[in-house]
Amino acid sequence: MKQIAFYGKGGIGKSTTVSNIAVILAQQGWKVMQIGCDPKADSTALLRHGEAMDTVLDLVRTKGNDVLLEDMVREGCAGVLCVEAGGPVPGLGCAGRGIISALEKLKEKGALEVYRPDVILYDVLGDVVCGGFSMPMRGGYADKVFILTSGENMSIHAAANIAVAVENFQKRGYAQLGGLILNRRNVKNEEEKVQELAGDIHSRIVGCLDRSDLVTEAEEMRMTVTEAFPDSRMAAQYRKLAEEILASC
């Protein structure tokens, strides 16, 4: 089983990218589980075509320990198993602790033994701001971390922070850095800036995604590009990226 975590600045396109990769791997015959680690609980929205689903933490809150594994997992596009960790009411509680509780609950309920996924994709909110957000890269969870970034300074700064955290966690046996994914915003010298970052953190760019209106168009249809426009150039880029990621793991 391969376990892969995706990090990057908020709004950089993690959920869209991870969902496309999930669909591609599922279409290739892999059993894929995508776990959204974000209180907004919208990681798997495109896989569910906008259909609502309960988050793990909402279920635990309402049903306590009687919560069933099948309530936490929903099958989405191409059979991808969708899970949303969920989190506290915005501005209250502790989102990081929420991620830990949700992932522990999935483990406790035997998600891996019951569903036996070949690939688990963790779509993690923003930066590694506290212990909770490092949970998906801890021992027993992801083996590789990929960081999405554009050439925008804030995005590069966030990616560098995440890379430093991954490096610092090596002596704890946490996940290794798999590489950077350049999600283009078409800023000046974008590729060079991200290449420079890759050099600084002793890593590499594993794939590049163009800025494309098709992504927005597919999102309006509540689908991934891979599903809505499978023959498009953008879908081909996602397929190439998925291939590179698998090869890096």
Added chain:
Amino acid sequence: MKQTAVRMSTYTADVSGVCSALYELGGMVVIHDPSGCNSTYNTHDEPRWYHMDSLIYISGLKEMDALMGNEEKFIRDIEEAARDLKPRFIALVRTPVPYMTGMDFEAAAMRIEEETGIPAFYVPTNGMHSYVYGAGNALALVTGLLAKERSAAASGKEHPLRINLLGVTPLDFSVGSSLSSLKAFLSDRGFEMISCLAMGSSAEEIAEAGKADVNLVVSSVGLKAAKVLQRRFGTPYVIGLPCSFGGEKSRFAENLASQLQKTAECGFSVNLCSGNCDVNHSEKKAYIIGEAVTSYSIAAAFAEKYGFLPRVICPLDSPEELMADEILFLHSEEDIVKQIEEADLVIADPMYRALAPAGADFIDLPHEAYSGRIYRNRIPDLMHLPDWGTEHDL
């Protein structure tokens, strides 16, 4: 209002349970906490504190260290102390603060083990479970660590049936004569004791635990360790405590002894605290409140002597395997009060008197894990319970 306890006390929590289970085994136990869990433990939960040395420590976690994720101090302090003390193992105990901040104890234990060369593990407590959870997990972890592989048995050599006692801590058995009586009961019936987890046995004796032919689980605390030994060595187990009244023989206790023989021969584990009592519940509404295995065993011996079976109420978080129809698992004061509101007789720790209905007869059965040292000198020998019939209308 299920979570509200107005008259009820609380049981010893999971953190103290870990310390209690590991107290005598030569390991260094570190509670990662500002300080508070340790004083609760040594003041209320540990009768051995003043007459037996142990390596129980508190990390002295500070607010800023917790907020800033400064785990280096915790790790360095332990490494430094361990180099001086040379403990057999290092156990890290999680408490509410590091639980809430999501500290990665597995990673900390791994680093400490790598740096010191001393086996290190952590027990996933959070201060919100009972001692059954903490002590149960700690015993399972330390059993897995200490029990060494079995060498091939010498063929053709007859030996008495060898046994481990699992789940013995002062929290359920106190420091009176219960344990020596239990050992004498088994010895009189020809069993050879390999180890007792975890009172009165050295780590060297526990290392030999895999040699046992059968294990006896005498409290809920011992069940997880029994599972570990079953997985590692295929050793079956029997759940139950051979209680009796006075010096009289009890069928339940004798049946337990013969069941140990049968289980050792056939290899199938048996829970005697489920559907094994041949006395029906009577019209008299009687209840015994406490830990599941000891309470059910007392109830079974009681039924033989007095002709009616008290219903067991267990307010503790217990392993699923113990969830039998005969035992009511009620965790809130509200549910317990409702269950016993028409009781004729309640047998429980004296601190439960506040919950018993006014007209009910009440028999004191002090329990260290519930009232600590308050009634310690009145805790009976569970193998030789007093004749309650002389003072009560039974």
